[in-house]
Amino acid sequence: xxxxxxxxxxxxxxxxxxxxxxxxxxxxxxxxxxxxxxxxxxxxxxxxxxxxxxxxxxxxxxxxxxxxxxxxxxxxxxxxxxxxxxxxxxxxxxxxxxxxxxxxxxxxxxxxxxxxxxxxxxxxxxxxxxxxxxxxxxxxxxxxxxxxxxxxxxxxxxx
Numbered sequence: 224x225x226x227x228x229x230x231x232x233x234x235x236x237x238x239x240x241x242x243x244x245x246x247x248x249x250x251x252x253x254x255x256x257x258x259x260x261x262x263x264x265x266x267x268x269x270x271x272x273x274x275x276x277x278x279x280x281x282x283x284x285x286x287x288x289x290x291x292x293x294x295x296x297x298x299x300x301x302x303x304x305x306x307x308x309x310x311x312x313x314x315x316x317x318x319x320x321x322x323x324x325x326x327x328x329x330x331x332x333x334x335x336x337x338x339x340x341x342x343x344x345x346x347x348x349x350x351x352x353x354x355x356x357x358x359x360x361x362x363x364x365x366x367x368x369x370x371x372x373x374x375x376x377x378x379x380x381x382x
Contacts, residue, residue: 243339243341246337246338246339247339247341247342249297249298249302249338250337250338250339250342252297253296253297253318253320253335253337253360254335254345254360256294256296256320256335257320257333257334257335257360257361257362258362259285259288259289259294260281260285260294260320260322260333260362260381261333261362261363262288263281263284263285263287263288263289264281264284264322264331264333264363266284266287266288267280267281267284267287268331273328273329274324274325274328274329274330274331275322275324275331276324276328278322278381281322281381282381285381294320294381295381296318296319296320296335297318298318298338299319302318302338303315303316303317303318303338304316304317304318304335304336304337304338305336305337305338305339305340305342305343306336306343316336318335318336318338319335319336319381320333320334320335320381321333321334321335321359321381322334322381323365325363325365325366326364326365326366330363330364330365330366331363331364331365332361332362332363332365333361333362333363334359334360334361334362334363335359335360335361336359336360337360342360345360346359346360346361
């Protein structure tokens with residue numbers, strides 16, 4: 224009986240540790256995907272002179288730099304991600320990739336959230352001032368939120 228209890232305790236701790244590793248692995252995938260989206264948006268800016276105005280344009284740009292393949296969150300709606308440390312709300316949010324055009328079409332922000340609490344410290348406070356991007360892990364170049372001239376005026380989820 225004692226042996227079975229010990230095995231149960233070890234199994235429980237092993238499962239929670241394994242789950243943590245899975246979350247961190249998916250978060251690493253998210254970081255890689257955000258980098259790919261960033262490259263796609265920069266390539267689109269190089270071609271057109273402006274950041275993509277719609278999510279469809281972003282997806283087309285991603286497929287162009289990613290051998291025709293689109294990206295999707297590793298859990299695609301199956302899990303929730305952590306808020307940034309010190310955020311006004313402790314509510315979990317849908318995992319995924321977010322895009323926002325800013326600076327009247329000259330800038331952009333790409334962002335994601337993480338599942339693993341230990342990754343909260345990676346959320347960027349990177350001087351991107353578009354909307355509430357400081358609560359996300361983000362890349363991009365924004366100085367000011369769009370004043371109506373941008374096609375995407377709020378974060379839009381890329382699924």
